[in-house]
Amino acid sequence: VMASKKNMPSIVSSEESDESSLDEDIKDLQKSSKVMATYLLETGNFERFEDALRDIVKVGLMTVSEANEYERIVLDEYERLMAIEKAEELQAKAAQSPLDYVERDYDLPYPVNNDMDSDEED
16 A cells, blocks of 8 residues: 555444444444545545445445445535535635626627617618
8 A cells, every 4th residue: 555545444443343332333334434425525536435345245244235325325425525615615716706706797698789770671
């Protein structure tokens, strides 16, 4: 693993869990889904994420439906982070130039004819 590459956060915690901590696992997944979504936002490395999910299903840490559900949670979180980032960018733009869009002259898609009453006919 190269140092410059950001390591993908692990999806499931390495500690063995007993049945009683299922709630903890779900909390962990929600926490990890936020971490994972942040990772995806920073790296855009979706293939690696999907490979990791496939591996987890392969070794039996999750069922296919659990993996799909987890992926859905992560992608929802990813969308939310994207929206926040976009909103922040827009706010920053608005703060820099609040009047820009007001002052810009709008280009009309058709030429405006000033003298309406002159007939074109010869």
